[in-house]
Amino acid sequence: MTSNLKLLSIPLLAGAAVTVALGVYANLHTGTGVAVNVAGFSSPQTVKVWLASGAALFALVQLASALAMYGKLGPNPPAWAGTLHRWSGRIAFLFAVPVAVHCLYALGFSSFDSRTLIHSLLGCFFFGAFTLKMLALPKQGLAGWVLPVLGGLVFTALIGLWLTSSYWFFTTFGVKF
Amino acid sequence: MKRTPVLTLLAGLAVAAVLLVMSAIAANKPADDKVTAANELPASTAAPAPTLSPTPPPTQAPAKVNATWAGVVDGGAATIAIAVKDGVAVAYLCDGKKIEAWLQGTAAAGKLSLTGKNGATLTGTFGGGKATGKIVASGKSWTFTAPTAQPPGGLYRAAQFVNSANVVCGWIVLADGTQVGVCTPDGKEPEPAPRLDVTAARPINPQDPT
Numbered sequence: 001m002t003s004n005l006k007l008l009s010i011p012l013l014a015g016a017a018v019t020v021a022l023g024v025y026a027n028l029h030t031g032t033g034v035a036v037n038v039a040g041f042s043s044p045q046t047v048k049v050w051l052a053s054g055a056a057l058f059a060l061v062q063l064a065s066a067l068a069m070y071g072k073l074g075p076n077p078p079a080w081a082g083t084l085h086r087w088s089g090r091i092a093f094l095f096a097v098p099v100a101v102h103c104l105y106a107l108g109f110s111s112f113d114s115r116t117l118i119h120s121l122l123g124c125f126f127f128g129a130f131t132l133k134m135l136a137l138p139k140q141g142l143a144g145w146v147l148p149v150l151g152g153l154v155f156t157a158l159i160g161l162w163l164t165s166s167y168w169f170f171t172t173f174g175v176k177f
Numbered sequence: 178m179k180r181t182p183v184l185t186l187l188a189g190l191a192v193a194a195v196l197l198v199m200s201a202i203a204a205n206k207p208a209d210d211k212v213t214a215a216n217e218l219p220a221s222t223a224a225p226a227p228t229l230s231p232t233p234p235p236t237q238a239p240a241k242v243n244a245t246w247a248g249v250v251d252g253g254a255a256t257i258a259i260a261v262k263d264g265v266a267v268a269y270l271c272d273g274k275k276i277e278a279w280l281q282g283t284a285a286a287g288k289l290s291l292t293g294k295n296g297a298t299l300t301g302t303f304g305g306g307k308a309t310g311k312i313v314a315s316g317k318s319w320t321f322t323a324p325t326a327q328p329p330g331g332l333y334r335a336a337q338f339v340n341s342a343n344v345v346c347g348w349i350v351l352a353d354g355t356q357v358g359v360c361t362p363d364g365k366e367p368e369p370a371p372r373l374d375v376t377a378a379r380p381i382n383p384q385d386p387t
Contacts, residue, residue, distance in 0.1 A: 030241060030264065030285060045292075090185050097189045101196040105204075107283065110265075111384075134182035173296050 004143050011135035019128030022100075026109035026120065044106070046176055048099045049166045055099070056162035058092035059155055066151055093130065096158070100127065119164035126157040204286070242284045245331045245380065246308040247349055248323030256357040257321050258332035258349040259289065259299075259308055260383045266291055267383040268299050269332055269347045270314055273357040277347060277367050278314035279334075281386070327352060329375035334386060348373045 065085035068077045103123060110116040133150040136142065247258040255272040261284040268280040268291050280299050282291030289310055291299040301310015301321075309322045326332075333348040339362070348358030348370060358370035 086181070090188075093185060093189050094192060097192045098196055101193050101200065105197060105200045113281075131186060134186050137182040138180070172294060173292070 003141060004146060007139045007142055008132075008136055008146070011132045011139070014135055015128040015130075015132030017128075018131045019124045022104065022127055023109060023120075023124040026104050026124070029104070029108055044102060045169065048102055049169045050177070051095045051099050052162050052166045055092045055095035056159060056166070058088045058095065059158045059162075061088040062092060062151070063155055066148070070148065092158070096126070115164050115168060119161060122157050122160045122164065126154065126161060129153045129157055242303075244284070244303070244308075245326040246303065246323035247326040247330055247332065247351055248307075248321060249351075250312070250319035250321040252319065255319060256349045256351065257312060257319075257323055258326065259284075259291075259323065260332045260381050262383045265383045267332065267381055267386050268293075268312070269334070269349060270297075270312055270319070271347055271349055271357050271359055273359060273369060275359075275367055276315055276317075277359050277361065278312075279347065279386075280312075280314075281383075324352070326350075328380070331380040333358075333373055333375075333378050334381045335378075346370045348378075350375055 062085060064073070065081050065088060067073050068081040069085060071077055100123060109120045111120065129150065133147075133154050136146065136150055241263040242261050243263065245258065245260045247256070249256050250270070255270055255276055257268065257270045259266055259268040261267075264283055264285050266282050266284040266289060268282075268289075270276065270278045270280075278293050278297045280291035280293035280297055282289070282299070284290075284303065287302050287304050289299060289301040289303060289308060293299075293314065295315070297312070297314040299310060299312040301308055303309075306325045307322055309320075311318060311320050330350045330352050333350065335346045337344050337346075342362040342365070344360050344362045346358060346360040348356050350356050350373070356370075356373055356375075358373065359367035360370045361367040
């Protein structure tokens, strides 16, 4: 237990720093209402909704490939499960980054209802948890449960973010591009 | 091989940095002429003289917007009110009979951007003591120019539990004292609202509209 904490101390500090930094920036920076848009979509909101949905989809691939790697989907998992896990994770992360930039730059931390409050808190938490997971990955000698727990936190946060944004958007405004 | 997680993080950071720079360029383009609007200063044709402003011009961090506008939409079919506290905006469109729409969003850098249920949207600009823009609700769209509301003019909202149903009422009070409002019981059609006692009621708080 102590060796886990020792190994994880720097990743934990880095993750916490990311979460706090995002929260402080989102609170202090006045939302501009303006950010770059992607051609082909009707508004920056729909871009975000679909990028977040892409990230959530790859997060599901993450869950499945992780289960396969740990032999939960049957013994002798295929060798490509690890590759699939790494690349689906990279793609999901790269989908999430532009969404976060727009949230932070154009909107900022918001608490005018429980949905926006939960979304704001989870958004800050997600990138901290992801940083922690990435920095913990190369550490050798971690207990076997550490990576699945960290991955589970990242996955849960991302799905929570999707539910409080894209899912809310689809059920409130309908499925739009 | 063991360094790839760090590379992933750095790649994400690089993408974020590029997008931030692009967003800053996109946001600053129209910002020059919106700085005064953001603070609801009276529109002045001349460049601000240094003697007039002992405080530095708020180019870096525009003050958060606090304002209320209320008026009649073009054509006179409905009234609209927009209340803003610290940049958080609530708008209400109402014809006093059947049509109503609540919208939430932001007011910053001279721009209004709000959305509501069933695809309702409001986009517009503000400054110089008025807000102008376009609102889409119930499948229709209206343009409007609404002046700054002076108390007791403005936007009021009340939610109450009556006869085992939630009833939400909204009132827009115009400068001449005219009230336009409806009450909507949960899942039912709106009906005209009773007259609001503006001496006792408090205007809506956009950050806590319920």
